[in-house]
Amino acid sequence: MTIALIVIVAIIVIAIFYFIAKRNSIISSRNRVDESWSGIDVQLKRRHDLVPNLVETVKGYAEHESQTFEKTTKARAEAMAAQSVGDTAQAEQKLTQALAELKAVAENYPTLRATENFQQLSRNLSELEDEIQASRRIYNSNVQSYNTDIEQFPGSIIANAGDFTKREFFEIEDAERAPVAVDFGTK
DSSP states (O other), rough: HHHHHHHHHHHHHHHHHHHHHHHHHHHHHHHHHHHHHHHHEEEEEEEHHHHHHHHHHHTOOOOOOOHHHHHHHHHHHHHOOOOOOHHHHHHHHHHHHHHHHHHHHHHTHHHHHHHHHHHHHHHHHHHHHHHHHHHHHHHHHHHHHHHHHHHHHHHHHHHHTTTTOOOOOOOOOOOOTTTOOOOSSSS
């Protein structure tokens, strides 16, 4: 009788320790997702800060391209206002497309492309795009790990009890994959 009681108590203690360890593991995973999102957020804010300088630099050479400038400015404002991961991804996609169009406009002005300011802004933007992609990969990897933790048994039971919810992936199409539509109004 005492051996059975000891076995039952041991099983209960092991179950409690397992529950605590698994819950802590899920919390750690969730915190990695939050931390990696903050890394993306920092890069996106740096990108948003760079956009007005790029627009103003191109605007000085191509004043008649006001529609492109307005589109870029509007896309930046939407990206800055986005709250959820899905909304941010959608807004950043629009901003990426608008920046690609802005770069296409700049391609038609060799004197603009030759200016040191434009070259520096372009380099900064390219570096930021690379950093955003790297941060996005880290974030999505952490989301995949976290979502797996909370969906697999017995983690799903612990996740449901702890109100842990699935996180969205952050997907942005690469600008190189999407065709840039630029209309100069000449036909």
